[in-house]
Amino acid sequence: MKNNTGKQMLAATVSSLLAIAPVTGAFADLTIATVNNGHMIEMQKLTKHFEDKTGIKVNWVTLEEGVLRQRVTTDISTKGGQFDIMTIGMYEAPIWGAKGWLEELDFGAAYDVDDILPAMRGGLSADGKLYAAPFYGESSMIMYRKDLVDRAGMEMPDNPSWGHVRDVAAAIHNPPNVYGVCLRGKPGWGDNMAFITTVANSFGARWFDEEWKPQLDSPAWNHAVSFYVDLLGTYGPPGSSSNSFNEILALYNEGKCGMWIDATIAASFITDPKQSKVADKIAFAQSPIAVTKRGANWLWAWALAVPAGTKQAADAKRFIEWATSKEYIELVAENNGWGSVPTGTRSSTYANRNFLQAASFADAELKAILSADPSNSTLDPTPYTGVQFASIPEFQAIGVEAGKQMSAALAGNISVEEALANAQNAADREMRKAGYY
Known part of the structure; x- marks a missing residue:
């Protein structure tokens, strides 16, 4: 009534x-x-x-x-x-x-x-x-098909290791019906780099050291991006280098994604039976980590x-x-x-x-938001605030160029090493031009 x-x-x-x-x-x-x-x-x-x-x-x-x-x-x-x-x-x-x-x-x-x-x-x-x-x-979190994970005899705890995420993706990957994992690949500082930065943070990377010198050529960045490219290239849908939020949302609602790590706001769409074919099959977990939880979710x-x-x-x-x-x-x-x-x-x-x-996602969403700390988002100290970005005017240009390079690496057009070297050089030029050092 x-x-x-x-x-x-x-x-x-x-x-x-x-x-x-x-x-x-x-x-x-x-x-x-x-x-x-x-x-x-x-x-x-x-x-x-x-x-x-x-x-x-x-x-x-x-x-x-x-x-x-x-x-x-x-x-x-x-x-x-x-x-x-x-x-x-x-x-x-x-x-x-x-x-x-x-x-x-x-x-x-x-x-x-x-x-x-x-x-x-x-x-x-x-x-x-x-x-x-x-x-x-x-914030960001893991949104996964619980029916597929259960059927594979797997579990998805909060803050699983990235290695565990890869194992789950392999277990539920069944193309072309379902792809093990869907992640952003479209270039942009707020597109692929928002997600990739959280991966890099969890692997112990940072955008700049305490003297504002770019760190994109560090081993931590290499490990993170290599893992991302291999994971999405092996268990992701074709054309992932062109996918951002809306493209993946459409795939997920069609039942094509076994797992999606992205914005918590997506939960309200993928659990809506008017939009999603798998609305009743979804569960949530906090974002994956590698060597630290810091900055693992934006x-x-x-x-x-x-x-x-x-x-x-x-x-x-x-x-x-x-x-x-x-x-x-x-x-x-x-x-x-x-x-x-x-x-x-x-x-x-x-x-x-x-x-x-x-809202079945309410608790997980709020937990993710409350756990994100822009003032302490990296393993090693930095001079900037921000989780998936550095809050300086120069970051927009730096992040845009880095996004292009990471997308090219995902598409197989250049190696991860080349992508990171190119991004490092571009960042160095911007920071020198701005007078940081």
Whole structure:
């Protein structure tokens, strides 16, 4: 039986949140640049609720992840003014905020900023000021077909060794029906390098030493990338060097992947029977390790920010306050069920009994998020923060070039040694040019 009183209370709460300022006539349209992930697509569908309440029209520019990063970086650094709201993450927010490129976000008490998970709030802030609000947050974890692992007589503990992961992949690999493991291979600092960096971290590698000198030609990087290339080349699907999140999500939902190590946010899609053919066959474990747990799983948030200088700053902030609120999460639950809400952002979500009952992945996801430590993500000390990236402006160019080299090695076009040497040389050039040494 539906609780109409609860619906009325929800509508009243949403109305009060939206009524931050009175509707006074015509508004200029807002233009939002965002990524083509499932939760962002759903936000576009639900934006009519915001438009109807406020009279503010929202226009969407939806881009593939790598293209989005390029477009928003170019626009904000050149003050192009194409967008009133940008979808960015933990790499950009503190750097751009400190440069004065983003508007500070200071919402009212009803928003309850203290409810945002400390790891997410901290990663999107600079000097104690919030510059982007998390739409969803994530770490990374193992998502595997428990039916296949059980049938093979194997187990999947939390934080298994990478060697154990390889053994499980071999045991469940049955192409072309099922591939033992699916992993990112598409080049990009936030694509393949996000995943590969966590592998490298667990093998004891680091991007830079304490004097900011690149370490990509180290034995630890060689061991990590060689293992990755061999694992995915042997037990992964054909064309893995072109696969990122969305491509693998489609494969997994078709039942083609026996195991996937990637963003925790994927769990809400692969356990949804409306999307996934294997929704009831999936279990979760914490990320694999080699010589250390440090940096074995990443920390990220896709977040909404307002570029400084937009003429629509007030309306833009009003939209962000709505789209990242508790009430928005409840709106998604009303429309799609609690198992489909954007996660990884608010403590209240993980305290909600309805969410815990609907989301079999909730405990594993929160455990992964809480265990990621950007300030202590490598075995040896480093001068940077960040798990799957180094939080310096130069990293974007360095990571893009490294991603191209790793993808080429995965495709068999060059050796791992050549890929790492090329990436090392490119990183060295960037760091010298920037005056680090």
